[in-house]
Amino acid sequence: MTLHDITATRRGFLAGSGLVISVAIAPKMLAAAPTGVQAGGDATLTPMNAFVKIGTDDTVTVLSKHIEFGQGPFTGLATLVAEELDADWGQMRALHSPTDNKVYANLSFGLQGTGGSSSIANAYEQMRKAGATARAMLVAAAAEEWGVPAAEITVEKGRIKHAASNRESGFGAFAEKAARQTPPAEPRLKSPEDFVLIGTELPKLDTHGKTNGTAIFTLDITPDDLLIAVVAHPEHFGATVKSFDDAEARKVQGVIDVKQVPQGVAVYADNTFAALKGRDALSIEWDLSKAETRSSEELAADYVRLFREPGLEAANNGNVDEAFKAPGLQTVEAEIVFPFLAHAPMEPLDAVFIKAADGSVDIYNGAQFPGMDQTVAAQILGLDETKVRVNTQLAGGSFGRKAQFGSPYMQEAAAVYAASGANRPLKHMWTREDDIRGGYYRPMYAHRMRGAINAEGQITAWEQVIVGQSIMGKADLDETSVEGASNLPYAIPNLKVTSHNVPLVVPPLWWRSVGHTHTGFAVETFVDELFQKIGRDPVEGRLALLTEKPRHAGVLRKAAEMADWGGQVPEGRARGVAVVESFNSYVGQVVEVSVGPDGAPRVHKVWCAVDCGIAINPNVIKAQMEGGIGYGLGAVLFDAVTLGKGGRIIQSNFHDYRSIRINEMPDVEVEIIKSAEKPTGVGEPGVPPVGPAVANAWRSLTGAPVRQLPIVNIVSA
């Protein structure tokens, strides 16, 4: 996106104001609370450009092209705008932008989307330019109104001032006049040393409503005459409906209708309980002829067999085969198997559909790729894309779950709405069982590692084979399978990394930190074993191989310093360390672990150092490290989605797909490395190091390496 586009959009907003007003009328039909939040705000706000709107009450509303589901883009993007606008933090607000793959494109993706820890990284300059442009237009308006040179006008904490004539105003009074100014071709941006808001711990914009129950999520949208729909899904991946009997379901008080859809059998009811009760009363025969019928155990055995086959080359430095033939070597080998993981965001997938009087449809959902959802829904509903508005709502977490190419969730939701006849507003929701059993998992992976150590105690060769599904659905090398391994940060002269893409009907998806969820674990536990073999300290050993990687070394050194690595460790506890770069952010962690009363690891403390370039909001960065650590730790300790005998999905809810709980959460201390590099993301990078750090501490404590996840299965086996 260029400034030219912003300008064009601004003109579009003004020229099309009649359209904007007609859109604003639609929500009247959902007058009964609570309604969905209309993307982009209403017509009472004056747009300065596609991203900044100013109210007559001096509020500045930033339209976030990225969905807010906890990682802080509302606060982060508003900070970037406020910095260059010289706004006061108290006047800042944030809303989701409308859906537009061009105007609101993620500059890293080329279409609107949130993911890959890219929100701040891609919008850093764009949002600052949006703020600087709006500032220049406000100043130009004030200069015109006051009849003074623009150069004599200052803006500070939301006040426009002309000192010589002692005049002063807020933004609201000049908003309309400012909107008519020609935006500057290239607004001047501040130098980082002049930042007054960036780098400070501003309070988050979305905290209040999330503390008193007033924040509206998709599931909360409850217009009058709402139909609730749930779908009965199969318990095997790839299964389809052979036949069903809905007689009992239709007898349930409140059930309105039952329809077959491509994804299963939909039950429509006047309230949620009736829909769920109706679904329970269905009798469905499933066709398993194309279903996955292997168990996870059988899949793992098939994966491991592929270790011996030639794979796709991801890295080949030096000559690994020759290096392993050198005399006097010690070799270390390891095979590690990773399970399927569900994302299990607190708010399961859901969407609300409301038809307007003109036949167009408003969709309210937690859209990570809203433009794709719009395209898919329009196709299924038989409408032109311009007749489908996707209003992105706050979402109760995602961790990757709501970012799906081709929008398979929206395919189901829209099919259910279409099958209903689309005469009443409809909310389609997944239950927790649908979520845990719904696929789009972090795929299963198997890694085979071999390392060679020469007589001088140097690591001379590293070979790694990675077997698993290609998240991107590729036949050739999928970078997301090997990222973090093929670019191994350690200076080892001979490196070979290969991968095998395994086709499965179990749908795969990225899960918070994607390939690093398994490569980080495999690399960081294996390198630790090599250091153990040669009797090197894990921090010193790593640093010696990271001389060309200053940012890795920086966070590792800092985390070790925070933990007083090498100092006294309480009786019965051991420490482990790991350092992983993901999404261009660097995180080092030291953990302290004991054997818990149930025989599983008890993690007491995590020291975490992060280098994410310029820190926009240190408080949000720390929160993401804390949350990433909890999310990653819970998965490594407890979680697997398992296919049982015949391929049936075993887990179904939080009783058997355990989430980490407060009594299992370690104390976390975070430090941020001061940096002048461009800012990079923090949503995912806190996740990868904690698992291997815990496994390393566990090996040190018990002598047992972790070769299979989750760890709780090993200790209970």
Place this chain on the structure above:
Amino acid sequence: MVTFTLNGQERTFDGDPDTPLLWVVRDFEKLTGTKYGCGVAQCGACTVHLDGMPRRSCITPISMVEGSEVVTIEGVSGKEADAVKTAWAGLDVPQCGYCQSGQVMSAVALLQMVPKPTDADIDGAMAGNICRCATYHRIRAAIHNAASSMEG
């Protein structure tokens, strides 16, 4: 017909008596601060106060609520509620925010019973509330802050 008090107001419900309190509150009363997260009392997102005690509304049939007082996040008040909400905001506890109504309701109930909770008390009272964003570190700190703020 079930009659109960919701946030101080008398309400009636004449639908299916098996309907969980959660769906009565959300679908029929349109108070949506109380969340669905699991439906089987595993996550605590649906926590309300039933006659002053924290209760998972997703497994509480409305028939059990006859004559009871129900308080949801929209109606919770008093010094503990004020202290908890202020402490939550002070530490910016929420991330996605979806579970936080339940967290706040459990924390308020804890402080009503134990004004100065230990870490073990917090573990005991809050272990039933899952936060997938893992804001637990700040939840613990916020509860301690809330307790301290009530001392003065």
